[in-house]
Amino acid sequence: MSASNDETAAKAGATADRIRDAAIARFGQDGFGAGLRAVAADADVTAGLVVHHFGSKEGLRKACDEHVLAVMREQKTKALTDGTAGMLMAQMAELEHYAPIVLYLMRSLQTGGELAATLIEQMTEDADAYLAAGEAAGVVLPSRDRAARTRYLAYQSAGGMLLWFTLHGSNTDPEEFRKSFRRYVEELAPPALELFTQGLLVDRSMLDAFLMYVPDPPAGER
Amino acid sequence: MSASNDETAAKAGATADRIRDAAIARFGQDGFGAGLRAVAADADVTAGLVVHHFGSKEGLRKACDEHVLAVMREQKTKALTDGTAGMLMAQMAELEHYAPIVLYLMRSLQTGGELAATLIEQMTEDADAYLAAGEAAGVVLPSRDRAARTRYLAYQSAGGMLLWFTLHGSNTDPEEFRKSFRRYVEELAPPALELFTQGLLVDRSMLDAFLMYVPDPPAGER
DNA sequence: TGCGTGATTGAACAGCTGTTTAACCTGGTG
DNA sequence: CACCAGGTTAAACAGCTGTTCAATCACGCA
Numbered sequence: 001m002s003a004s005n006d007e008t009a010a011k012a013g014a015t016a017d018r019i020r021d022a023a024i025a026r027f028g029q030d031g032f033g034a035g036l037r038a039v040a041a042d043a044d045v046t047a048g049l050v051v052h053h054f055g056s057k058e059g060l061r062k063a064c065d066e067h068v069l070a071v072m073r074e075q076k077t078k079a080l081t082d083g084t085a086g087m088l089m090a091q092m093a094e095l096e097h098y099a100p101i102v103l104y105l106m107r108s109l110q111t112g113g114e115l116a117a118t119l120i121e122q123m124t125e126d127a128d129a130y131l132a133a134g135e136a137a138g139v140v141l142p143s144r145d146r147a148a149r150t151r152y153l154a155y156q157s158a159g160g161m162l163l164w165f166t167l168h169g170s171n172t173d174p175e176e177f178r179k180s181f182r183r184y185v186e187e188l189a190p191p192a193l194e195l196f197t198q199g200l201l202v203d204r205s206m207l208d209a210f211l212m213y214v215p216d217p218p219a220g221e222r
Numbered sequence: 223m224s225a226s227n228d229e230t231a232a233k234a235g236a237t238a239d240r241i242r243d244a245a246i247a248r249f250g251q252d253g254f255g256a257g258l259r260a261v262a263a264d265a266d267v268t269a270g271l272v273v274h275h276f277g278s279k280e281g282l283r284k285a286c287d288e289h290v291l292a293v294m295r296e297q298k299t300k301a302l303t304d305g306t307a308g309m310l311m312a313q314m315a316e317l318e319h320y321a322p323i324v325l326y327l328m329r330s331l332q333t334g335g336e337l338a339a340t341l342i343e344q345m346t347e348d349a350d351a352y353l354a355a356g357e358a359a360g361v362v363l364p365s366r367d368r369a370a371r372t373r374y375l376a377y378q379s380a381g382g383m384l385l386w387f388t389l390h391g392s393n394t395d396p397e398e399f400r401k402s403f404r405r406y407v408e409e410l411a412p413p414a415l416e417l418f419t420q421g422l423l424v425d426r427s428m429l430d431a432f433l434m435y436v437p438d439p440p441a442g443e444r
Numbered sequence: 445t446g447c448g449t450g451a452t453t454g455a456a457c458a459g460c461t462g463t464t465t466a467a468c469c470t471g472g473t474g
Numbered sequence: 475c476a477c478c479a480g481g482t483t484a485a486a487c488a489g490c491t492g493t494t495c496a497a498t499c500a501c502g503c504a
Contacts, residue, residue: 139425140424141421148412149416159386192374196417196429205361207416
């Protein structure tokens with residue numbers, strides 16, 4: 001009894017999960033404008049069953065968001081960085097298995113919304129901790145406004161990646177997505193590291209010129 | 223005769239232009255999923271007239287792209303930079319008048335497509351010339367791979383701005399858009415200039431570590 | 445064995461989409 | 475004046491959208 005109970009519950013949950021996973025993949029590939037019937041067909045069910053399980057299309061997307069968020073939290077513990085360049089590669093390799101979820105995240109960033117805000121908020125928190133540790137260890141230079149610098153770096157790196165995939169991403173094939181991701185890192189990591197290492201300008205004149213227009217961030221109002 | 227001829231032609235062209243401008247504004251605010259009837263209503267015409275003038279929705283978008291591109295080219299001559307911080311402000315102030323076009327460009331970046339690719343290509347070219355001039359003038363540090371660095375900077379800055387407006391942009395109101403744009407520059411310009419001035423890392427160890435994984439960009443294959 | 449509950453389906457719904465068609469109206473031309 | 479071209483409109487088209495409804499099916503429970 002309990003066996004068949006579990007089996008039924010498992011099967012029922014399996015169907016809902018299958019629909020959710022199909023929705024994540026389909027939304028990630030075609031955007032959130034994809035129709036319910038397309039998602040349903042991917043999961044070998046009917047459109048009516050999708051709304052039966054998730055109430056509405058918005059409910060389906062909310063379920064997708066929550067699941068992606070759960071996976072992110074689960075993976076976050078493993079991703080505690082150590083600061084070497086090899087870790088970047090390792091993370092990237094691991095990402096390949098989670099390609100649909102990464103694609104969904106990219107589509108969320110592209111569209112906006114709560115998940116996207118949460119994602120970059122979490123990225124900012126992680127980067128802040130990472131940079132603070134680096135600063136304490138003496139490998140990262142101190143900043144006039146560390147929070148502002150972290151936010152800047154988070155927006156730039158996430159936005160740059162988003163733009164890259166918006167322009168060069170063959171979002172239909174996860175295999176192509178994997179290649180595109182590797183090319184992105186290979187092409188943009190060297191100049192990024194060079195910029196982080198040596199900067200761009202030879203002196204402080206432009207920085208000082210701009211600081212004359214705006215008050216010092218930590219001092220002024222707010 | 224010629225007067226009424228011109229008047230007729232002007233009126234006819236004016237209607238098509240009015241539809242195009244309405245489409246630019248509407249697409250910029252609601253995205254390219256906006257319906258033809260919404261665009262038509264904004265221009266006080268019928269949906270049928272829109273397709274009569276532009277053939278199809280894709281034709282309408284193509285006309286919008288071309289017009290935006292033309293405005294960009296026209297404005298490009300004025301925007302020849304001089305390298306001071308004040309020029310950034312001036313450009314920004316001028317942008318406020320072109321808010322619908324800037325919004326349309328942002329939406330193009332968000333959606334992808336030919337215009338978006340052309341936009342960042344042009345940004346890259348401009349930045350490359352700008353950086354080369356700065357390098358020659360001795361205010362910009364040389365790079366291991368100047369093209370890669372330029373591409374990196376273009377993607378990062380454009381993508382960061384895109385992401386900013388995707389998350390914080392009240393894309394309905396052009397007034398709100400203006401405020402959002404100012405806040406973006408005020409919040410992100412200081413850390414950007416700081417990064418450009420002093421870099422982020424204290425030494426070359428991370429750069430050297432990464433360069434062990436990939437061949438030197440100018441030397442290796444390609 | 446029968447009851448009942450939940451998964452699942454197919455059909456129908458109203459509303460929107462881009463596009464087509466026929467008619468209308470206005471203004472310039474022969 | 476008649477005529478034709480082109481701007482403009484309202485209506486209709488097929489197709490898609492999310493959602494609803496009734497019916498069917500399978501299975502656990504008493």
